[in-house]
Amino acid sequence: xxxxxxxxxxxxxxxxxxxxxxxxxxxxxxxxxxxxxxxxxxxxxxxxxxxxxxxxxxxxxxxxxxxxxxxxxxxxxxxxxxxxxxxxxxxxxxxxxxxxxxxxxxxxxxxxxxxxxxxxxxxxxxxxxxxxxxxxxxxxxxxxxxxxxxxxxxxxxxxxxxxxxxxxxxxxxxxxxxxxxxxxxxxxxxxxxxxxxxxxxxxxxxxxxxxxxxxxxxxxxxxxxxxxxxxxxxxxxxxxxxxxxxxxxxxxxxxxxxxxxxxxxxxxxxxxxxxxxxxxxxxxxxxxxxxxxxxxxxxxxxxxxxxxxxxxxxxxxxxxxxxxxxxxxxxxxxxxxxxxxxxxxxxxxxxxxxxxxxxxxxxxxxxxxxxxxxxxxxxxxxxxxxxxxxxxxxxxxxxxxxxxxxxxxxxxxxxxxxxxxxxxxxxxxxxxxxxxxxxxxxxxxxxxxxxxxxxxxxxxxxxxxxxxxxxxxxxxxxxxxxxxxxxxxxxxxxxxxxxxxxxxxxxxxxxxxxxxxxxxxxxxxxxxxxxxxxxxxxxxxxxxxxxxxxxxxxxxxxxxxxxxxxxxxxxxxxxxxxxxxxxxxxxxxxxxxxxxxx
Amino acid sequence: xxxxxxxxxxxxxxxxxxxxxxxxxxxxxxxxxxxxxxxxxxxxxxxxxxxxxxxxxxxxxxxxxxxxxxxxxxxxxxxxxxxxxxxxxxxxxxxxxxxxxxxxxxxxxxxxxxxxxxxxxxxxxxxxxxxxxxxxxxxxxxxxxxxxxxxxxxxxxxxxxxxxxxxxxxxxxxxxxxxxxxxxxxxxxxxxxx
Ligand code: SF4
Ligand code: SF4
Numbered sequence: 001x002x003x004x005x006x007x008x009x010x011x012x013x014x015x016x017x018x019x020x021x022x023x024x025x026x027x028x029x030x031x032x033x034x035x036x037x038x039x040x041x042x043x044x045x046x047x048x049x050x051x052x053x054x055x056x057x058x059x060x061x062x063x064x065x066x067x068x069x070x071x072x073x074x075x076x077x078x079x080x081x082x083x084x085x086x087x088x089x090x091x092x093x094x095x096x097x098x099x100x101x102x103x104x105x106x107x108x109x110x111x112x113x114x115x116x117x118x119x120x121x122x123x124x125x126x127x128x129x130x131x132x133x134x135x136x137x138x139x140x141x142x143x144x145x146x147x148x149x150x151x152x153x154x155x156x157x158x159x160x161x162x163x164x165x166x167x168x169x170x171x172x173x174x175x176x177x178x179x180x181x182x183x184x185x186x187x188x189x190x191x192x193x194x195x196x197x198x199x200x201x202x203x204x205x206x207x208x209x210x211x212x213x214x215x216x217x218x219x220x221x222x223x224x225x226x227x228x229x230x231x232x233x234x235x236x237x238x239x240x241x242x243x244x245x246x247x248x249x250x251x252x253x254x255x256x257x258x259x260x261x262x263x264x265x266x267x268x269x270x271x272x273x274x275x276x277x278x279x280x281x282x283x284x285x286x287x288x289x290x291x292x293x294x295x296x297x298x299x300x301x302x303x304x305x306x307x308x309x310x311x312x313x314x315x316x317x318x319x320x321x322x323x324x325x326x327x328x329x330x331x332x333x334x335x336x337x338x339x340x341x342x343x344x345x346x347x348x349x350x351x352x353x354x355x356x357x358x359x360x361x362x363x364x365x366x367x368x369x370x371x372x373x374x375x376x377x378x379x380x381x382x383x384x385x386x387x388x389x390x391x392x393x394x395x396x397x398x399x400x401x402x403x404x405x406x407x408x409x410x411x412x413x414x415x416x417x418x419x420x421x422x423x424x425x426x427x428x429x430x431x432x433x434x435x436x437x438x439x440x441x442x443x444x445x446x447x448x449x450x451x452x453x454x455x456x457x458x459x460x461x462x463x464x465x466x467x468x469x470x471x472x473x474x475x476x477x478x479x480x481x482x483x484x485x486x487x488x489x490x491x492x493x494x495x496x497x498x499x500x501x502x503x504x505x506x507x508x509x510x511x512x513x514x515x516x517x518x519x520x521x522x523x524x525x526x527x528x529x530x531x532x533x534x535x536x537x538x539x540x541x542x543x544x545x546x547x548x549x550x551x552x553x554x555x556x557x558x559x560x561x562x563x564x565x566x567x568x569x570x571x572x573x574x575x576x577x578x579x580x581x582x583x584x585x586x587x588x589x590x591x592x593x594x595x596x597x598x
Numbered sequence: 599x600x601x602x603x604x605x606x607x608x609x610x611x612x613x614x615x616x617x618x619x620x621x622x623x624x625x626x627x628x629x630x631x632x633x634x635x636x637x638x639x640x641x642x643x644x645x646x647x648x649x650x651x652x653x654x655x656x657x658x659x660x661x662x663x664x665x666x667x668x669x670x671x672x673x674x675x676x677x678x679x680x681x682x683x684x685x686x687x688x689x690x691x692x693x694x695x696x697x698x699x700x701x702x703x704x705x706x707x708x709x710x711x712x713x714x715x716x717x718x719x720x721x722x723x724x725x726x727x728x729x730x731x732x733x734x735x736x737x738x739x740x741x742x743x744x745x746x747x748x749x750x751x752x753x754x755x756x757x758x759x760x761x762x763x764x765x766x767x768x769x770x771x772x773x774x775x776x777x778x779x780x781x782x783x784x785x786x787x788x789x790x791x792x
Contacts, residue, residue, distance in 0.1 A: 004626055108637065132633075165635030165660040166622060243658040310663040333719040335682050339708035341609065341700040343645035368706060388643065393705055554705055559644050563704045573742065 005169045007162040010133040011072075011100060012037035013169075014140030019176035020044055021067035021095070024055035025474075026433065027462035028074030029109040030163040031102035035072055036465075039474040043178070046474040048465055051403070051433040052077035056084040056099060060153075063088075063097040064190060065181035068144050072100040075114050080403065080434065082119075085153075089123040090200055091190050092151035092207075095179055096144035099125075102158040105280050106307030109160075111383065111402060113305060115281040116157050120258035124208040127155045127258040128220060129236040133167045135220075139255065142220060150211050152204075157257075159280065161237045161307065212259035220255025221264060230322060231272030233265070233285060233296070237308070242278040244310045245317060260288055269294045276322060280308045297322075345388050347560035348576030350456050350501035350527030355389035356556050356582070357507045358396040358423070365393045365555050377515075378413060378420050382406035382435065384427035385460040385529075393557045397425065404434030411438070411447045421515045423450045428484065429459035429467040436487070442520060443492040450514045450521045455484060456501075456529040464532050484524060493522045501527025504585045530576055538595035539575035540584060542568050546591035553583045553592065601654040602630075602758055603662040605684055608673025609698050610644050613746030616771070617671070618649035620750060624767035625653040628759035633660035646677055669756050671749055674698050675716050678727075682719040690756040691720060691727035692791075694749060728752070730790065736783055744783035751787025761788055 005013065011034050015023070022045040025035035039046040045062075049055035052073040062069035073081060078101050088097060101119075104110040120127040128143050130136040136158065143154040188196050215221060230249040234242045235257050243251070252268040254260070269275055269289075277286045277298035286298040301316035302308070317323040345352050359365050362377035381387060381397035382405060390397035399409055410424035426435045431453050442449065459465040466472030471481035488496055495517065499510045507525065514521040539560070544567055553561050553568070560574035561583060570583070570592075577595060584592040604621060608614040615636055625632045630653035637648050650662045665686035672678030672693040685691075702708040720727050730752060736744045747768060754761035765784055772780055 002626075004622055004632060161635060161660065165633060167633040167657070167660065168626065168631060240658040240660070244663065309661045310659050314663070333682050333722050335679060335719045336711060336715055338676060338680055338711060339700050339702050341644075341646040341676070343610070343643040344701055346643055385643070391701075392707070393701075557701060559701060561704065562699065563706075 001171055001173065002168050003171055004166050005133045005137070006033065006164060006166045007130065007133050007136045007158055008033035008164070009037050010136035010169050011140055011156070011158070013171060014137040015070055015098070015144075016041050016044060017172060017175045018096075018141040018144045019068055019178045020070055021178040021181070022059060022062040022069045023047070023072065024049045024058040024070075025072040026050070026052045026055055026077055027459055027465045028077050028102075029462055030104055030158070030160040031072050031074045031077070031100065032462045032465070033163070034100055035474060036463075038070075039476075042475070048467065048474045050468055052081040053084045056081040056088060059097060059099070060084065060088045060091075062181070063093045063095045065094065065183050067095040067179045067181050069095060070098045070100060073102075074110065075101055075103040075116050076110060076112065076402065077101070078116060078119060085119070086123055087192065088153045089125050090192055090197060090204060092204075093147055093153060094184070096147035097153040098140065098143045098147060098156055099153055100156045100158065102160070102163050103281070104160050106160065111400070113281065115284060116155065117257055117284045118282070120155055124204050125153050125155050125258075126150070126211050126256055127157050128255060129157050129257050130162055130255070131236050131239045131253070132162070133165075133169045135255065136162065137169050137171060139220060146211070150207055150214075152207055152211070157236070159237055208259055212262065215256050215259055215261040216264050218256055218261070221261050222251070222253045222255070223264070223268060224251035224253060226250040228271060229273045231268060231275045232278055233268070233275060233289070234278040235285065236280060238278045238280045241308055241310045241313050245313045245323075254285070257285060260285075262292060265289065265292065265294065274322065276317070276320070278302060278308075278313060281305070342391055343388060344391070344557065344559050345385065346530050347558050347571075347574040348530035348533075348580040349385070350525070350529060351386045351389060351454055352556055352558060352580075353501055353504055353527075353582050354452065354454065354507055354525045355386070355394040355396045356586070357504060357511055358389075359394045359555070361508070361511060362396060364395040367555070368551055376420065378410075378418060378422045380406045380410035380413065380422060380424045382424075382426040382430050383461075384430050385456075386425065386427055386454050389425075391557070393555045404430055404438060407435055407438030407442055407449075407451055410449045410451070411442050411445060414447055414449050415445070421450065423452060423515075425452045425454065427460075428453060428455040428457065428469045431484075432468045432482070436491070439488065439493070439522070440491050447520050448518055450511070450523065453484065453488070453522065453524045455524050455526045458529050458532055460529045460531065464529065488522050488524070493520065495519055495521040496524070497522075498524045498526055501525050502580055502582060504582065530579070533576075533579060535579050537577035537579055539572040539577045540570050540581070540595065541593050542570055543591045543593055544568075546589050548589055550588060552588060553586050556582055556586060558583060601652055601657060601666070603667045603669075604651040605662060605667045605670045605681060606649040606651070606673075607670065607677040607681055608647055609677065610647050612647075612673045613743070614647045614649055614673055617746040617750055618651050620764070620767045620771050621651055623770060624757075624759070624764040625651070627767060628763050630654060631656050633657045635660040646680065648677075648681060669753060671753050673745065673749065675713070676700075676711065679711065679716040679719060685719070685723055685725060687724055689723070689725050691725055692749060692753045692756070693727050693729050694732040694745070695729045696733050728791070732787070735786060735790065739779070739783055739786060741779055741783075744780050747780045748783040748787040751784035752791045754784075754788050755791045
């Protein structure tokens, strides 16, 4: 049957049909939908793990019982999981183990750009790279077979454009039955004490060689004959772009990019005059070909960073002299620099109040006409919706690097001897992911910082997945909540306040007290994410006869408050009214009216 | 037929993605190979959204190459102007005559461009855009949420397959209780384009 599926949907369906028994993931764009789609199948055991290392460990454990298992994450998640990931490579598997990693070339939604293929070399695991949804579906089955046949975890690498584009997929009607879990004691393989590991590692190296031999005939590596003048070597979505630009050329399309089919590559290189390597991100293929003594052109013309597209490849080919310069038939258009439209905290977001408080106490924003001041307070940030608090007008975040880093970095700043108060800001989901390690460290090392845990009861940024603190499992079931207050107290925190997210006075007082105490402090700011909140009430309105355009309300950065010529108004379609009411607390003229009952 | 490329642009929350999913279903029902891809800002929180959709006997790149858009459907004026490099002389343009100023404009850091500025590129390229008051039209129909379907209705006459196929795709995607109103919006949009 033919279906239109996104790459992530195809990966999920492919795994299901291959007899998957367990899947574990931490949400992260562009990988999130893999788990969301798997969780729809009641016969697969699915979980949002608290972080990616946990996800790989859970999947590895399942594999040890002989069932097929999968862990999914985004590229930066693999950094978190690196230790567990290397361990899985060393022991190998029992049931098939696939680790899906989705890279984000062009940094659509990440803190950096990195090429997961490097991890293959490090771990000696094979990497499969689908270039469309059909391959995403087919390669998943292949990955499980390879995993079991060669006793290795397999990396299935996707990229944003593969994960998030949809194309037609011919799916099979049959589903392989899932294996029954059974554990066979095998300490030589599964207990990696040095004596055992020393035996195991040469096997891993041998395994790599064998997979390389297999790669020569693997159906996922395709020779597509064409014009002998130009040979393109490519993989993943870059292949699709290259195909668009060079419809006549010969192609070696690599579905497995590690280990490489060396003979196949040599044969191909002898059959064409010029070889152009078209790959997204790093020169992984190109470097390997160079080491094989094959001369190619590639990254000299194709950028090492950012997402590729047909136009970039086109331009590179012209520069390299492979394609003739075309007389541009399109007029060169000079359009003005249009104002950007960055994402914002939603209207009614429970993070707005605390960021506004941080912004005012920290002298971050100024009313129109008032001079800008030197910011006070150092705000150590983390990853989630609340990172959007870094944009003006709130401008209330000074650092943001990696998941769970805010608390530890804040401790570092304080211990370095910073005179100013340091405040760490982290969301509930990120706290459960790895922020808790920082908290434990802060207690242990007697830090004096203030930690804000913004608890909106969900993992909002990636699309509202559950996390251990909100008690909603991957399949939507209600499960035991991990109690944040008790967890924080249990770690040894004495100064704990829980503040309502929409009460500006309480937030201001609470924050001032915490800072002035000079002690280690945790404040949980609690308020439900507006997107999943069920309570609704009538929108607020601005009485223009009272409004004197002081613009204080605009400093909230609420997208519902807009300007029409000289007048301010509230967009009734966006405002969440008395659920929020932040603007009416800010307005010094009392011009913003609440309209209670809905 | 040469590959048909459709660019749908708008602001997060306007229903761009649903519209492009429906168009995909329709192109598939019309017997084409279809590829589509959406680009969203960091999250869908009110940022700029663009969806690329291509269909033909066979499609390789899901991204439309520069100049090869056959139809652009813009849900918001400023967004209509942002993706100019994808447009070409052959492009048909359906633009919702509506401004949603980004935050920088409310804050007075930036200015919303004038209609002339927005259309300057279209003018240079020789594209005659249809400026339509879609928000007004759906308000009159009684539901602002039907904006995307109204715009699809309007754009239907620019597609290389029958508008009934598109109506069929809408029936498959939407829940029954929303169907009647949306089909009315679709028909109204289609009628407005004729
Ligand atoms: S999704 Fe929720 S948490 Fe994220 S910005 Fe919107 S209201 Fe705030
Ligand atoms: S009450 Fe005010 S701040 Fe809250 S969503 Fe409505 S307009 Fe925005």
